[in-house]
Amino acid sequence: MSTSERALVIAVFAAALAACASLQPAPGKPPAFGASVSAEEVARWDISIPPSGAGLPGGGGSARQGLKVYEEKCQSCHGAKGVGKPADPLAGGIGSLAGRTPLRTVGSYWPYATTLFDYVRRAMPITNPLSLTDNEVYAVSAYVLFLNGIVGEDAVMNAQTLPQVKMPNRDGFVSDWPPRARN
Numbered sequence: 001m002s003t004s005e006r007a008l009v010i011a012v013f014a015a016a017l018a019a020c021a022s023l024q025p026a027p028g029k030p031p032a033f034g035a036s037v038s039a040e041e042v043a044r045w046d047i048s049i050p051p052s053g054a055g056l057p058g059g060g061g062s063a064r065q066g067l068k069v070y071e072e073k074c075q076s077c078h079g080a081k082g083v084g085k086p087a088d089p090l091a092g093g094i095g096s097l098a099g100r101t102p103l104r105t106v107g108s109y110w111p112y113a114t115t116l117f118d119y120v121r122r123a124m125p126i127t128n129p130l131s132l133t134d135n136e137v138y139a140v141s142a143y144v145l146f147l148n149g150i151v152g153e154d155a156v157m158n159a160q161t162l163p164q165v166k167m168p169n170r171d172g173f174v175s176d177w178p179p180r181a182r183n
Contacts, residue, residue: 049118053163056117060158061139063146069136070143073125082106082147087126091147094168107148111173113157113165117141138162 001009049055061069070078082090082105093103102108106116121137123129132140142157150165151157157165 047118047122049114049121051112051114051163053114053159056114056159056162057134058159059134059138060156060161061135061137061142062156063139063142063151063153065135066139066141066143066146069132069140073132073136074140077126082144090144094148097169097172105148106144107150107168109169109172111167111170113141113145113150113162113167116144117157117162 047055070082077087078090079085079087083092084090088105089103090106093105093108096103096108110116117137120140121130121132121134124132124140138157141162142151142155145151145157145165146153146155148168150167155161
């Protein structure tokens with residue numbers, strides 16, 4: 001590096017340092033971002049369902065009922081019978097995770113059926129999230145589980161039955177968290 005290049009680097013560094021030194025702390029009041037949120041607004045979005053199924057809503061639906069909802073609201077992205085195109089496939093791939101080309105689907109990868117309900121309710125359809133009724137979400141969940149051979153076509157998913165569904169990959173995950181100490 002030549003002397004003139006070094007001088008330029010030092011000058012730029014000195015100018016940046018001087019600019020930072022001239023900054024003053026923000027005034028005492030906080031910025032006026034957004035607005036306060038009511039408890040009712042928070043409750044509308046506080047709808048996460050853990051693997052245990054705690055907090056699942058009332059209602060229910062079967063795979064037969066879910067087929068109709070799926071064809072109307074899911075098939076355009078996930079394809080007939082959940083094969084994908086243009087979005088990810090929902091069915092198939094069971095037993096493929098250890099192979100050279102694993103297919104991560106609801107049936108092959110997801111460890112809990114309650115996670116399916118939770119995700120569909122919060123995020124689907126992608127063009128209109130939170131638009132499905134609880135009965136529609138239960139029915140679509142039952143249909144996707146049926147497509148993967150996990151439940152029968154007449155199985156009804158609801159707050160009692162959904163947490164009891166044993167997913168093929170339920171034991172395929174290792175917890176990264178140490179067990180909690182119980183006092």
